[in-house]
Amino acid sequence: MERLQHYDMFGIDEDLNGRLFERSSMHHARQGVGPVFPPRSIVKLITRLADLQVSRTHVDRTLDACCGTGGFLIEILTECAIMVRGNNQPERCREDALIEMICNESIYGIDSARALLSHR
Numbered sequence: 636m637e638r639l640q641h642y643d644m645f646g647i648d649e650d651l652n653g654r655l656f657e658r659s660s661m662h663h664a665r666q667g668v669g670p671v672f673p674p675r676s677i678v679k680l681i682t683r684l685a686d687l688q689v690s691r692t693h694v695d696r697t698l699d700a701c702c703g704t705g706g707f708l709i710e711i712l713t714e715c716a717i718m719v720r721g722n723n724q725p726e727r728c729r730e731d732a733l734i735e736m737i738c739n740e741s742i743y744g745i746d747s748a749r750a751l752l753s754h755r
Contacts, residue, residue: 672703672704672706673706675706678706678707678710679710681707682707682710682711682714683714685697685711687711687714687715687718689715689718689719689733689737691729691733694715694733694736694737694740694741695741696740696741696742696743697711697741697742697743698743698744698745699711699743699744699745700744700745701745701746702744702745702746703746705744707744708742708744711742712734712737712738712742715734715737715741715742716734716737719733719734719737
């Protein structure tokens with residue numbers, strides 16, 4: 636992580652920072668300390684099994700109550716964007732507006748571990 640701290644990682648990939656953090660935490664997780672993250676293949680599977688519905692008139696809302704690095708949230712946004720772009724809407728600005736609305740009003744994440752610890 637020290638080698639990477641001088642680089643601007645924003646804009647490279649929606650989930651690059653999360654994946655880097657997860658990789659760096661794997662060593663500690665194997666020793667039984669620190670966070671444990673689901674493999675990305677499982678994240679993709681669960682997201683697809685959720686069968687999210689997105690259209691101009693309806694967008695399913697989602698909540699990840701233990702979002703950690705936001706892997707599920709990023710995958711949900713990716714799936715929703717694919718659905719929006721696949722609707723063959725003639726105006727790109729409408730697609731962009733719908734995706735922005737999904738980001739701001741339909742996908743929620745909290746990291747409840749800290750909240751639970753603070754209430755003990």
